[in-house]
Amino acid sequence: MSALLTPQVYLDSCATTPPAAGVLEAMASVYGEAWANPSSLHGFGLAAAERLERSRMRIAEILGCSANQVILTSGGTESIHTALLGVAADGPPGRLVISSVEHPATVAAAAQLQRRGWQVECCPVDHLGVVDLEALELLLKPPTRLLSLIWGQSEVGTLQPIEAIGRRCRAVGVLLHVDAVQVVGHQPVDFNQLPIDLLSLAGHKLQGPRGVGALLVRSDLKLKPFMGGGGQESGRRGGTEPVALVAGLAQALDLCHGRLWAHGGRDPIADLRDGLLERLLALPGVELSGPDPLDPTAPKRLPHHISLLMAAPGGKPLSGRRLVQTIWQQGYALSSGSACSSGRGANPWGMAPSPILQAMGYPDPVAASGLRISLGPWLTAGDLEGVPGAVERGKLRVLAGEPVG
Numbered sequence: 001m002s003a004l005l006t007p008q009v010y011l012d013s014c015a016t017t018p019p020a021a022g023v024l025e026a027m028a029s030v031y032g033e034a035w036a037n038p039s040s041l042h043g044f045g046l047a048a049a050e051r052l053e054r055s056r057m058r059i060a061e062i063l064g065c066s067a068n069q070v071i072l073t074s075g076g077t078e079s080i081h082t083a084l085l086g087v088a089a090d091g092p093p094g095r096l097v098i099s100s101v102e103h104p105a106t107v108a109a110a111a112q113l114q115r116r117g118w119q120v121e122c123c124p125v126d127h128l129g130v131v132d133l134e135a136l137e138l139l140l141k142p143p144t145r146l147l148s149l150i151w152g153q154s155e156v157g158t159l160q161p162i163e164a165i166g167r168r169c170r171a172v173g174v175l176l177h178v179d180a181v182q183v184v185g186h187q188p189v190d191f192n193q194l195p196i197d198l199l200s201l202a203g204h205k206l207q208g209p210r211g212v213g214a215l216l217v218r219s220d221l222k223l224k225p226f227m228g229g230g231g232q233e234s235g236r237r238g239g240t241e242p243v244a245l246v247a248g249l250a251q252a253l254d255l256c257h258g259r260l261w262a263h264g265g266r267d268p269i270a271d272l273r274d275g276l277l278e279r280l281l282a283l284p285g286v287e288l289s290g291p292d293p294l295d296p297t298a299p300k301r302l303p304h305h306i307s308l309l310m311a312a313p314g315g316k317p318l319s320g321r322r323l324v325q326t327i328w329q330q331g332y333a334l335s336s337g338s339a340c341s342s343g344r345g346a347n348p349w350g351m352a353p354s355p356i357l358q359a360m361g362y363p364d365p366v367a368a369s370g371l372r373i374s375l376g377p378w379l380t381a382g383d384l385e386g387v388p389g390a391v392e393r394g395k396l397r398v399l400a401g402e403p404v405g
């Protein structure tokens, strides 16, 4: 890395997060003391099994369910597939409804179901990314059996009104899976008190390790394994459990839980976010996408999330991808959209319209001008001080056509 890259400030927590020190410690202790296969019957195995089940119980306790409702997986993508394919395996094909702003993992699982004879319908969203509740109501009619919704949208930060939607699902007998990968850790989740049947989460979005996640399942819901094997996870997911990663996930959740609890259930990062957002919106050519957290009447938004649309003085949209590069030249790591798509799909002019912004009704050039800043507890107000200046200078460099990279 070049000496120019000072300071180096990580503002891309929606892509992934740096593991917390306590998480690394918890994992190191397992690798030292409880590294064995938790299915083994000797003392080494029993020590690993004990550590695994203690971690599972802590995960369950924090998320408001019992330990046997927690299926451990490799992360968000696998949890989503386990949920959708697991529910669908029981009974004849039906209809699955998703929204037009889902993560590609959900779109991929839906496509698999479609190939197995399921009908898949996509519910539209409004200009802020909120699901159209009237359209959804019609889509909940038979033959719909399952609805899968992203609770906190990773690219534009929109929080769906999951409780209201869940109540409607319960009233009409439709199962609800919620992709809570961006939500868990940023607000309390009391699973058994929510009208939700399945909920997916991933460790690496909340300062836990990468390669571990969980699917929470309503206790009486039967789920066929999407990955067979040695019968682990009560026959719901095959594969030797990664005890150290699970301990890291439990520790990460513990840290988030402590932080939320100390702030009355609210993520304190929202204060830093709001201050930064105000300063960014004061810059010329900067517009917010998704709900405005500074407007109490607006729909809700993830507390650590800012998404912007960037334009030149005449209003011409600028390439978000090029801005990410010119801003990184100044030491600030952010993203042009979701990490899983921001490296792909650009046209020869460096413009890659985001399908999420397109679904929200933005024309292609605007849908390619997105910038995402996502925060985490490792940041201080001082770290954020230079962000608006770096964004403005990054913009001028893009306008001047300076080479990047």
Ligand SMILES: Cc1ncc(COP(=O)(O)O)c(C=O)c1O
Binding pocket: 014, 015, 074, 075, 076, 077, 078, 103, 105, 150, 152, 153, 154, 179, 180, 181, 182, 202, 213, 338, 340
């Ligand atoms: C909302 C959402 N769902 C699912 C995923 C996939 O999770 P993972 O990367 O852990 O497979 C992500 C990751 O970016 C996400 O943001």
